[in-house]
Amino acid sequence: MTLAASDSEVAIDVRGISKEFRSVVAVDDVSLTIPRGEVFGLVGPDGAGKSTLIRMLTTVLLPTSGDAFVFGKSVLSEAHEVKPRIGYMSQQFSLYGDLTVAENLNFFAELRGVPRADLAARTKRLLEFSGLTEFAKRQAQFLSGGMKQKLALAATLISEPDLLFLDEPTTGVDPVSRREFWRIISDLHRQGITVFVATPYMDEADRCNEIAFMTQGRIILRDTPAGMKRRVPGRVIEVAVRDFRAAMPVVRSLPFVTSVEVSGELLRVLVEACSEEQECERELTDALDEAGFPVEYLRPASTDLEMAFATLIPSAGGLVGTADEQILAVPE
């Protein structure tokens, strides 16, 4: 039994939940407790089971086994008491393209029983909040990708939920809109709303209070972003070298190098502790020079989540990138 006292503390309590689609296990015995007021990030590659987990928590899908409690109410047997308190923004654009911005907001307000007296004020505030005031009469299908996502968020916020589920909310959104979107989420967080966000982007995960790594239907690790980074053994050296993509195999072949990734025009190299100070730096420089890639400069850097994800979950290595990299990366 969930105690009344913990009701006010715990937003989500997942107990051994699983979902199978025919023979595929999409979510495999996941248990998770998320305190109120947190911005919780669920990180993992495509197909890890993030969406399935969220869809079970939002009462869209029935779990094959296990149960989950949202504010103490079971998503299985008390779904009707869960629904009024949550907002859910699915991965796919989930509003009506042929309805205008204002009509969409109005529809979801009516559907969720927003008091008529509050409706006008709330709509106005959300339109301002999402920067959509001047587009109120535009059909949703003619909005840009970023504006669509902000409208979808506004539509889920119109009923003032206590808990917000966001499933990859910024996929396909330009970097400026992404930053804007996260500014809004920070505002919500300050208002005390609990946010559960699934994202494939490490820079977004970095903005959460806590994150869980999910892969192959299981949650592998859970920690704060800083804690995740601390778990990575070794240290990171950033290497500036011309033709950095061609130089990557050279770096990767060195025995003390754990992983290499590209960040902008730099190589970020994770190295095991070398026996002497600066020894790793020296060997890196020598090896690259020898292979015909003169090093411009080297500098120590901090680990990031991407690196943590790649090293802490070997099977997921290379599947995840930052959005910026995905947008800016030159095809090889």
Add this chain to the structure above:
Amino acid sequence: MRRVLAIARKEFLHITRDRRLLGVILVMPLIQLFLYSYALSFDVKHLPTAALDLDHTQQSRMYINALEQSNYFTVNRVLDNYSEVDDVFESNTDRVVVVVGRGFGRDSSGGGAGEVQVLVDGSDANSAQLAQTYAGALSRLYGANIVIQQYEAKGFNTSAIGGLSANVRTWYNPEGKSASYFVPGLIVVLVTMVTVLQTANTLVREKENGTYEQLIVSPIRRIELMVGKIAPWALIGALDIIIISLIGILVFRIPFRGSVVLLALASLLYVICTLGLGLIVSARASSVDTANQLAALVSFLPTFMLSGFIFPLSSLPIALQALSYLYPARYFMVCTRTIFLKGGGMSVLWPQIAALTIFAVLITVLAASIYRERA
């Protein structure tokens, strides 16, 4: 209630935003109405006819003239010999060739039976059959007149002769007008197509667009969603029935002899059936395409084939006749035709109304139970 209205209002917005859909709902019924009533006409009048007069007597000319007077045949040309008959049919100019044989005049005025040959182009089976019947009947009548004339010429008082005459009259549709037959039937077909097809689409489209999940996550109950979804289509179905009826009555001059209330009741029950069917299709189909095909399968085909719209049900194979009892269209078809043309009331239509009620209840229960399940 507020949630039901929210859904219904949203559906109306979808409809008004979709010009193509508006066309389908409001213009398609009109096009079909005119198409079926004019082009698919079963009226046979002024059949294009050619005459081959091999006799060249006064009697033969009188006979051909009599054919033309009947209004059923229009003699476009007179042929000179047999070999031209093939050309006539092949060029598709005329559908009937009447051949008056040599000696027609002599035989018919005494001593024998004048012979006439009626050749019919069977590639249009319907007009062929009617041409055959008309030509046969006209010739018998003509023949009888000749006999009477001859008796009179010989001094008999023909009014004293007994005989037998079959006086066939078509009730309710005395002129055999296609429109009278088609318009009440067309109401059934069009209402079925619009309501089943559109409701079948409505939910699948939400699933494909991802908006369905938002509905599930909201506190709306399935039954509210169901009612909100079908309410606009019930209204549009009613609108279509009214439009078609009015055009039928005002433009095609078909009679309306029965009760408006009874028609409204039958329509309501039937529309509940079709909307329910649409919802069931929509809940079960995996994509908009499947939904459309399934909807066509459960609406278009049965209402066309199994309702008596085009083929009289009694002429169907036994298996199909049995199947037709399982589909509500046949009952509604009887209702519309009876109410429009015969003015029949509840006392004759109660079995149909009862059947429609049973179907409406069954389909609603089935749809509701499907909707209660969670995805």
